[in-house]
Amino acid sequence: MIKIPIKIPTHKRSKRDKKSDPESWYIFKTKVMLAALFYKTAGGVGRIILDYLLWKMSMNGVQQTTLPNEFFLGKYGITRQRKADALTKLKAAGLVAVFKEPGKAAVVKLNISEKRNG
Numbered sequence: 001m002i003k004i005p006i007k008i009p010t011h012k013r014s015k016r017d018k019k020s021d022p023e024s025w026y027i028f029k030t031k032v033m034l035a036a037l038f039y040k041t042a043g044g045v046g047r048i049i050l051d052y053l054l055w056k057m058s059m060n061g062v063q064q065t066t067l068p069n070e071f072f073l074g075k076y077g078i079t080r081q082r083k084a085d086a087l088t089k090l091k092a093a094g095l096v097a098v099f100k101e102p103g104k105a106a107v108v109k110l111n112i113s114e115k116r117n118g
Helices: 032-060 069-076 080-093
Strands: 064-066 096-099 107-110
Touching (some): 032 080, 069 080
16 A cells, blocks of 8 residues: 655634735825815826826836826726826816927826925
């Protein structure tokens, strides 16, 4: 008779042993009043644009950036037309500065400053 060794785990996996989801790795702190201002001005698209601009600023340290169509369409389902409408509303409200050149993507910069008390 041949004996085959079988390894049976003696412990159960807990929630801590579970692999983490790469999409939840980045923890971001958004200022609530600023997010509400962007949402009220340009709807949900404005809020997503704010998150993207703040994310780019905190990760790369860039002040002005483009808003890629493939990223917004793939991740959030936002078309370039909806994004352009939101940018027009945000620019009219003075929340962002938009630099457009013919044949190139619009370059967007946040036009806000933090006031610190104390």
